[in-house]
Amino acid sequence: MPTKTFHPPLSEVAQAIQPFRVMKILGEAKALEASGRKIIHMEIGEPDFPSLDCAHQAAFEAMQQGLTHYTPTLGLPALRHKLAEFYRRFYDAQVESGRFMITPGSSSALQLVLTAILNPGDKVLMSDPAYPCNRQFVKLLHADLVSVAVDHHSNYQLTLAKLKDHWQDGIKLVMVASPANPTGTVIEQHELLAIAHFLAEKNAYLLVDEIYQGLVYDRPAESILANKTLPDNVIVINSFSKFFGMTGWRLGWCVAPLPLMPVLDRLGQNLFLAAPTPAQYAALRVLEDDALEQLEQRRQVFERRRNVLFHAMQQAGFNLKVLPQGAFYLYWDVSAWTDDSETFAADLLQQTGVALTPGTDFGEHKARQHLRLAYTTDEKQLQIAVDKITQYIKHLPVKSPA
Ligand SMILES: Cc1ncc(COP(=O)(O)O)c(C=O)c1O
Known part of the structure; x- marks a missing residue:
C-alpha cells in the first residue's frame, strides 16, 4: 500500500518567525572547517573564553x-x-x-x-x-x-x-x-x-x-x-x-x-x-570577589581587542562611524562594495575563511549594507582577519553611486 505523505500543519505564527541568519553562516563556516579550511570565527556573539573553573x-x-x-x-x-x-x-x-x-x-x-x-x-x-x-x-x-x-x-x-x-x-x-x-x-x-x-x-x-x-x-x-x-x-x-x-x-x-x-x-x-x-x-x-577579578581581566582583554580591531580597520581605510563603547561587536558599513551583505558575507567566508554576520539579522535599515564583526577571537587572529578582508576587498569593484 502506498504510504501517504504527512504534511504537518503549522501555525501561522511559527511560519512567520525568521531564522537567525548568523546560524547559517556558522553552519557554512563549520562545514568549511570540517573540510580542512582554517576559519576565523567573528560571527557568533559569545565570548571565546570557557566559563570559570x-x-x-x-x-x-x-x-x-x-x-x-x-x-x-x-x-x-x-x-x-x-x-x-x-x-x-x-x-x-x-x-x-x-x-x-x-x-x-x-x-x-x-x-x-x-x-x-x-x-x-x-x-x-x-x-x-x-x-x-x-x-x-x-x-x-x-x-x-x-x-x-x-x-x-x-x-x-x-x-x-x-x-x-x-x-x-x-x-x-x-x-x-x-x-x-x-x-x-x-x-x-x-x-x-x-x-x-x-x-x-x-x-x-x-x-x-x-x-x-x-x-x-x-x-x-x-x-x-x-x-x-x-x-x-x-x-x-x-x-x-x-x-x-x-x-x-x-x-x-x-x-x-x-x-x-x-x-x-x-x-x-x-x-x-x-x-x-x-x-x-x-x-x-x-x-x-575572586571570580569577579578574573572576569575583569577578561574585560580588559576584550577592551584591547576592540582597540586592535578598530584601529586595524581604520588603518585599512574602512568605514567605521563610531568607536563602540561596549559588548564585543563592530558594525561596519560596506555600502561602498555591496547592497547585499548576505552574499558578501557568504563570499568573504568562501574566499578568505573569515566569518562575519550580515546586517540583515538585525533589521531592515541599511541592513544590506552592513556587517557585524565580533571580536571573540584573539588579537593576532583579528589582525589576520583584517588583512584578509583588505585583500578580498582590493579585488572587488567599487560600486558606482546610486
Ligand atoms: C542584546 C541581547 N539580549 C539578549 C540576548 C540573549 O542571551 P541569553 O539568552 O544567552 O541571556 C542576547 C544574545 O546574544 C543579546 O545579544
Whole structure:
C-alpha cells in the first residue's frame, strides 16, 4: 500500500518567525572547517573564553550534594539576594531581592516579560538595527512592531527626540539595549531616564536590556536601576551569558516592578518551572570577589581587542562611524562594495575563511549594507582577519553611486 505523505500543519505564527541568519553562516563556516579550511570565527556573539573553573566546581559540588531538583520558579532565594547585593555594591542601586527573577537565559526573561504585558495588537517600539529575537518575540504574541531607524548620528541608539517623533497610540513597550547588539554602543543614563519618564506619562513600559553590562570600555559599568528618581515602569533584563561568559549554562535574570512579580512567577511556573539548578549554584560562585577579578581581566582583554580591531580597520581605510563603547561587536558599513551583505558575507567566508554576520539579522535599515564583526577571537587572529578582508576587498569593484 502506498504510504501517504504527512504534511504537518503549522501555525501561522511559527511560519512567520525568521531564522537567525548568523546560524547559517556558522553552519557554512563549520562545514568549511570540517573540510580542512582554517576559519576565523567573528560571527557568533559569545565570548571565546570557557566559563570559570570555580563555576564548574560549584556546579559539580552542588550536584554531588544532591542539589539537582527544581528550585522555586523565581530562583534560588540565595541567588536573588546575592544579585540584590551585587547591585548595591557595584551600581549603588537599592533593589529589593523580591524584584529579581532568575530565568533560563535572558531569552526566557524577555519572553516572560513580553507575555506578561502584551495583548494582540499592542505596539512595541525598538531601534533598527537591534537584537534580532526581540522582533520575533513580538510576532509570537501577535503584537505589532514599530521600528525606528537609527544611525551614527544618535550613536545607533534611540533618543527621547526620536521616540517623540515616532510616537503612536497603542505603544505599550519600548525596548532598548545598552551596550547594544549589533553596534556595541551605549545609551547615556540621562537619556534613558528621560525616556523612562516620558513613557511613564504615556502609561507604557521601558525594557532595558543590560546583558552586556560589565563589558564596557573607557567608562564605568552602569545600570538604570541606580537612578534614584526612576519611575516604576522600568524592567531590566540581564544574563550570566556575556560578562560572566556562561552562554551554555542558560541563566539570566530580570528585575521588574513588584506588582509584575506574581504574574512573572505564574508564567514561569507554566513555561519552564525553574532555571537550571546547577547553573544557579555556579552563578552564586561567580558573584564572589575572586571570580569577579578574573572576569575583569577578561574585560580588559576584550577592551584591547576592540582597540586592535578598530584601529586595524581604520588603518585599512574602512568605514567605521563610531568607536563602540561596549559588548564585543563592530558594525561596519560596506555600502561602498555591496547592497547585499548576505552574499558578501557568504563570499568573504568562501574566499578568505573569515566569518562575519550580515546586517540583515538585525533589521531592515541599511541592513544590506552592513556587517557585524565580533571580536571573540584573539588579537593576532583579528589582525589576520583584517588583512584578509583588505585583500578580498582590493579585488572587488567599487560600486558606482546610486
Ligand atoms: C542584546 C541581547 N539580549 C539578549 C540576548 C540573549 O542571551 P541569553 O539568552 O544567552 O541571556 C542576547 C544574545 O546574544 C543579546 O545579544
